[in-house]
Amino acid sequence: MRRGMSRREFVGGAAGLALADGEQERQELFHPSARWIWDGGVDRPVDAYRLFRQTFHLKDPPERARLRITADAEYRLFVNGAYAGRGPAPNPPAHVSVDELDVARHLRRGENVLAVVVYHLGIPSFPRVLGRAGLLAQLDLPGQRIVTDSAWRWRDAWWEPTGERFSPFREFTEHLDGRREPVGWSAPGFNDNSWKLAVELGPARTFPWLKPEMRDIPLPGHSPVGPTGLLFTCSASAAIPPKQEAARELARMPGPPLEPSRVRNPNGLADTGGGSVEVDARGAAVVFALDFGREVSGFPEILADAERDGVVIDVGFGEGLQDGRHVTVLRQNNPDCDRFTLRSGSQALRVFHHRAFRYMVVAVRGGRVRLQAPRVIESTYPVRMAGRFACSDPRLDRIWEVGRHTMRMCMDQGFMDCPWRERGQYIGDGLAEGPVALYAFGDTQLMRRFLRQAALCQPPDGLLEPAYPSDWTLWHGRRGPWRIPGYGALWVVMVENYYRSTGDRELVQELTGTMDRLMRWFERHEGPDGLLREVPEWNFIDWAQMHPQSAMACLNLQHLMALKARTELSASQAGLSGARTTRIERFEKAFEAAHWEESRGLFRDAPNVYTVHTNALALLALVRDRDRAARIVSGLSAPDLLRPESPYFDGFVLRALCRHGRHDQALGMVRQKWGRMLDSGATTFWESYGGQWSLCHAWSCEPTAMLSRDILGLEYDAPARTVRFAPNPAGLDWARGAALFPAGEVSAGWRAVDGLDATLSAPPGIRVLLDLPAPPGAVLRVDGRRRQSRQENGRLLAVIRGGQHHIEVAPGG
Template sequence: MSPSWEEEAKWIWTPDWRPEDEVGVGKFVYYRKTFELERGVHACAIRISADSRYRLWVNGVPVSRGPCKGDRFTWYYDSVEIGNLLREGVNILAVQVLRYPYLGGGNQSVWRTRLPGLYVHADIIDEKGVCTARVHSDESWICLKDESIQLSQGVYTQFLGIAETVDAARKPIGWMDACFDSAAWIHVVAYEFDIQHGGLKPWELSERPIPALYETERRFNQVSRILYSDVELELWQRLIREDSPVGIPPRTIAVVDLDAGELTTGYLALSMSRGKGTVIRLLCAECYEREPVLVPWLRDKGDRTDSVNGELYGDEDVYKVSGDGTLSPLSPEIYEPFWFRTFRYVRLVIETGEEPFDLIGFGYRETGYPLDVAASYRSSDPEEDLLWDISVRTLRRCMHETYEDCPYYEQLQYVMDTRSQILFTYSLSGDDRLARKTFYDFHSSLLPQGLTQSRYPSDEAQVIPGFSLYWIFMLHDHMMFAGDRDLIARYLPSVDAILGYFHRMRDDRGLVGRMNPRYWSFVDWADRWKESYGVPDAAKKGPSTVYCLMYAYALQQAAELAYFAGRHGLAEEYEGRAEQMRQAVRENCRSELHFGCFTDGPGSEEFSQHSQIWAILSGTSTGDEARRIMEIALTDDAFVPCSFAMSFYLFRALSMTGLYNQVYELFAPWRQMAKDNLTTWMEDTVSQRSDAHAWGSVPVYEYLAETLGVLPIAPGYGEIEIQPRIGRLHQAQGRVMTSHGPVDIHWHLEGERFHLSAKWPEQVPCVIRLPNGRRTRVETGGAFSVSVLLSN
């Protein structure tokens, strides 16, 4: 339902918008509203939104960015308190709006409607609670279409469309200040909509459901390489350490690489003076690497810090300095790209013209979702400490207004990636706000056929059928974490729609038949499937065993969701369907020639670890048989091995079959990435494209849920299980977050004696399973200590 105040303000835009402005990548428009206040202000909550993105200043102070990513039917607004920034006398609201073309271009994860627009609603309240002024968007606002910034789609960041070329001499410098001369600006036009007969406006406003992204000032760590420069290294170091200005003579080129110390996301900020005609280029890169095999998809990477044998590759921002004579070190010229950049390294290229140029400062403001990491982990293996730190950092870098596959290249929210990221978030912070938004995002993406889109929000629809099932898995995870019955009941109809699609796809053998060839039947970025972009060979010819088994598993999880929501009849129906699917796979997708292992499709003798994993997770194979097929899959070269994307599910199958000690060896690629000086985990070993992909943060889950052994065994963490795994360690300790609070675990070995101490929210019952097989249930109290012989 639209908020009651929504009609008090108007959606506005510039009257000189032309059809050609809707072509290309995107265009900026500036808006101003000056007003006077005669007395003090107690509060002013400004509600603001735009199509497509905005940045707001109040009296020259940057206040907020947005709106949060939504879609056509859920257009978010931000509510920001600005009362402390208003004053008696003249005030100004200034807004920069970026409009992405309706027909495509720019950032693919940012929705846009058929109309561009800006919306501002601001009631100014005095100390008595009386509204003394309204500063809503209407025809009194003025605007200017920007002609100084050209956006390009880029080669490396082609999903984003954020690369800027700026001619600062054409930019209205200081336009957000009250004293700026805006005589040449024009008045806006306001839209009028007929909403009396059920017609929807282009923007159906909803309040932002997640907190604002944080912005924290950061400095670069060091200069990693100087390619060309008359300026000594020490002067560059002083620039990034303490903003000590660097002077560049006329007709000079300086090229220097700066290292942030870790891969990060942030808003770059340059401050400068003099230097009219100087051109500055900024190239952001994840790492040093050898020349790409195929730009941007296939890469050749090793030591990410090797500046001797490697090079930086990426798209450039270009800034042509105005050299405005009124600017000085006390009032410098500033350049900050509109969208945040992802980088560990930034190459700064400065080419001066006929005048000297002063670079006064260069840093960045780190940004991301405000993830409050309350969990911790340390063990007797110091290598695990490093893997933990890299995993947490990777997750942070892939959380902004949505979860993201990778912050550098796409910034798109994919279901498979996000399911794992949400689980990691629960254990690290106990925060489910971004998860709840994610559930709604994919629910909103549901297509008439019954499948969700594989990535959303996105202005270009994409379907990976199996990814719809991961959305069901993440709902089940949330049921176990939070126990929100209303949330589950709300989404059950969408769950049923997804399961209904797979049910209708069954063939006469009872298997889920071959998917629509226009869909991408992706399973994993396995090296042997790279020619088919992660699709098993068998899936091109007929039913995919993996999809059949994923469907069976989803039916089981959906049955538990339905029971939890009180829909017992539906739950029983799902259970019956799941058993039918398991039986169909047993009858049609097993190989007697290969010890009863599951093939990748009926009538096929092609094998993968994936088919065995999902046979185990779905309960199609259990007990000794499940252990046997998993052992074969791990050791037989005929089986396609998993990539990082599927590792979470591989580890679950190992846990279920008593083979979890294999995980240490399987973490070898993570240890190699750490040796290659990655500070975040890469996407896969096939393309080596992205150096930040949070499905690789699986060590977080393994250390908390397996090594420390903390898991929910009743919805809403209504009952906790603690089952530590010793493996090759002799000590581990840490904190795991639940929806009720933290669980603290410490265990260590003394010879054959195992010592455990645990503390958890005292109102929650807990089942403790010790390595010697002993089981203890503690109903209340929230604490337990024990010392036992492992042989008992």
């Protein structure tokens, strides 16, 4: 640990400090001989890339070769020259995540080599928590063990420092200088005698890495993706701009027309068939822009054969086009641009950090080069396309698919708000991320990790940071307070939602202390009537400009949602149901007394101040009476109500409308607001309706879950082992689809013509609750036989067992 650095600063968060005081040991993940290693320099080098390698010999390659590896902060692993993986998944340093890979397929008889690129940012960021630079690995082989220790060799990598942050929240832009790359360094036979010996930092539990944990999610997938079309070609000045000016120049393109002799067959620049194009960038720059057809997220790669050293290729990225022609390389003034300096001969240069974009603009200068079409090695969380949805409205089908792709781009080694600007795991985004991951991919592992990491990162006072694991507080410094109390309350709601979807009692028990500490933070800010008063920090509700009392009214309702969720979880753990407490009843009465305006049939935030926000949250948290709900829904269209300005908060509105049976209004809202993004050419959904910020944002995905859950009508209650089939046609003629729940796949389809004609397939042994729209006196038939049912509020209710069923609701008589 660097002199003068506190343990609190180094570990970050209460969990790390508690471990420093001695937490019970678990089974060790590494042999005592395995050592953290680094270069002998400072603990936190800034924007540092290092190469590490170790050779070993095998008489025969084994059938299995278990490699455990981690790094602070990131690694890229090669075995005998072949790429083998990247990691680790972000975690606070005290709980550094350890990856396990079977590398047997890469090993051979004779000399073998493990080679690793390690990156350490060295300053606070949002994607990760600042720790201490280091590498730790152990390869277990029959009769021998290869561990990181002082016998490993290291040297600087071929990245030149740029001094230019990709965004204020992330790493620096990259300048890969191929002339400095030690060609063949990751393969056997390379002479590393000039490399320095690594310096040991200590065993696996060396501070701050006090409790290494095995990765609890799959390793990310990788697949090459090429462009779908050429946008333009042009020329530019031959002068190579300073790296920090390159993004600005690329954002101005296109420039003057390109002489045809500079690039023969320019369309070959977008040809992914493996061909190449000769580019003559002597005397003037050759510039071209590519369209990848959709948002992609991964590692851009340049495959080139240069006639001489020093050819420079600047590559800019953008999620959109300004004025229909300029790639948005400088969106929000963030320089989304990397530089490649080529050596003579063939090479493949791949950036280390994720880039997310649809459009790429490339400027080549300084000589002749043969280029293959630039590509991106797309790398995201591995998913199955398990969910399905289709209906009689193609616009809704497209919205479901775009929401799924948006979600996929925002899943990597954790959930992310967006793959471009921050790559931060924000609590609020989880309200959409968890359900969409379930309905689109059948995945609950990433949500489990999302919830559990809160416990690992909870500050001592109990209030969660709005994004974790990250250096949120350290990054904001004296600019705070910037924590979002409402996000903390909603995190408790998400724990209950996750439990309902999975029945994971073990995680709920693990998170009990975290929830209780969080709820005690809120208790300290309650007034005599139980309502929250004078809450510090950043009371973010939506991007709309809200009156402070509006934000407080919303926070009180989010706190009520948390109280109810916490109570339900406690009751479920005790085997009870339908739990209420006098505290909740007191809170509800106090809120109604303070905010209900009978003359308007709405909740007010302050005298003459009304918002959709407060009333939507009240519909979710407070209102049970059907008549009152109808009055509120009717009043939401009044012109004096402040309206949401983000798809994030409109997700609450959609959930509120569906909860109170206004599915037709919810569909109309989705068609209008999300459909408008489609009409603007969106391939992913945006952070804001204006499209001025991130164009791929997880919090905008709610319609994908809504369409599967509330329109098709599939929902699963894991503790009750019950599938609820509750279709809501809302003007649609038909819908069909499937969801992969923890109990197995459930698929359904229905037609809403002269009643309801549906099919349903659910795993045997599962209880199925039928909740079907029906006119008075309607008759229910299951598999051709009349079934006893109960009519309630325009619905037929019945219970059947899992299996394949044909279900009919027909008029009586």
